[in-house]
Amino acid sequence: MKFPLFTLLLFSFFGYAQYSTNAIVLDSSDNAPLEFVGIYNSKDHTMTNADGRFQFSSSLDSVTIYRPGYETIKASFSNLKDTILLEKSVLELDEVVVTNQKSILQEVYESLNKNYSAEPYKEKFMLRAINKYNGEMHRIEDITGKLSIKNMFTDDTIKESKKDFIVELTNMRKLGLKNDAKDIYLIFPSLKSIYNSLTDIKITESKYDISENEFNNGENIKVEFSKLSDSTEITGYYILETNNLAISEFKCEILNKLGLFNTNKSALYRTNYTKQHVFFKKDRNKNLYHVNSGSIEFNVIITDKEKSYQANHSLNLVLMTSDNFGDFEVTKNTSATKDLFKLDYPYNPSYWNEQNQLLLTDEMTAFIEKVQDPQNDFKISSNLKNK
Known part of the structure; x- marks a missing residue:
């Protein structure tokens, strides 16, 4: 016709x-x-x-x-x-009293294999890493790729191999100063350690103060936890689906109150703040939850043995996933355990000009223009081509 x-x-x-x-x-x-x-x-x-x-x-x-x-x-x-x-969902003010022998978090942990994948699966991801030195942009990196994952949740009882977490990079843009003003290089975590950190969502209840509140007409429960001591302050919460006790959101902040430093060659360092925030989402076809997005923040204080100066490094990592439980090939082309900023992959300007998964912030755009200015003599590491 x-x-x-x-x-x-x-x-x-x-x-x-x-x-x-x-x-x-x-x-x-x-x-x-x-x-x-x-x-x-x-x-x-x-x-x-x-x-x-x-x-x-x-x-x-x-x-x-x-x-x-x-x-x-x-x-x-x-x-x-x-x-x-x-608008925020309104929390109901009445505290939920747990009357059964098991606490609600014990039930949540026992339900992980029912609500989340216990089988190998694949997904696509976009990861953003931003490093600041004394409050100013120092390094930025955006990566897209595909993952093949054997276990969503790992612990000391699970022995992993290199085939259990396979990464295929598909796009990358990175730009940053090689070292800070004191010639110190802050090590970026690896893709594998980032994913492990985001899915490390268990706490030992006996050590925490815990309160529970229902909201969203009883469809959700917010479980808040805290632990205060002379050395650390830990606070956070779970957002649970009431009908199946699945975790849809987890947040944990740790403040290190002690001023003790660790030694690394000529430098001293201590991590004085970390934050982990992860969102899970249910896949309609598989009827299972997966990591939808999340972030990890670190704040590291660095000095020398004489403590003649003090520098502040912050690192913010943002992950978002898509095509979860997808049926596609994942061909390994990089190491899952290598420093994120040490990874190499060609820059594709047409992709980054068109992508809208995660826009550059105004601060990132200003940093790119500043570092790529030919009048500056910054020692940079980048896969971006100067205009």
Whole structure:
């Protein structure tokens, strides 16, 4: 059957029609930018950056805006404003009293293999790493790739091999100063250690003060925990799905109060703050939860043996995943246990100019322009080509 030319053109137009929006998401209570807000529909997805900004394009005229702990927004592209305000879910004030013999977290841990994959699976990822030195940008890196994972949760009882966590890099851009002003190189964690840290979500209850509150009309439970001592201050919480006790969100902050340093060659260092924040999401087809997005933050104090100076290094890692439990090949082309900033992969400008998974922040853009200025004599490590 032959179709008139205008019919083919019309079909082509509708087949490739694109809706697009560029906006910022704020907390409605204080107008603070919200990071880790998922922007998606059944075909496409993205996430807000540290500025709360996102760009989203799709051939479907539907958008879901979701972050655990906030009210979900579902709209068409035409109904979205440049500034989107999310309202927090209201916590019920009545404390939940656990009357059964097992505590709620014991039940949660025993349900991990039921709610999360106990079998090998694959997914795609985007990872952002930002290192700051004394509050200023020092190194940035964005990586996309594919993962083949044998175990989501690992511990000392599981002996892992190199085949249990396979990484295939697909895109990379990195730019940064090789060393700081004191010629110190801050080691980046590896892809494997980042994933292990995000999925390390168990605490020993006997050592913590724990409280529980229901919210979202009883569909969720927030379990808060804390442990205060002379040496450390640990605080955090779980967000649980009430019907199956699956963890949808986990956050843990650790403040090291002691000023004791470790020794590394000529330098002294101590980690005085860490934060782990991870969001899990349920896959509709597999009926299992997986890591959807998360972040890890470190703050490290560095000095010399004479303690003649004190430098502050901070590291912020952001991970987002997609195509979870996917059916695709993962061909190893890098080490999963190597320093993230030591990994090498060619820069593809066309990909990074078009991608909208995680926008550059204003601060990152300014840093790239500063470091790539030919009048500067920074000693840099990069796979980006100067314009």
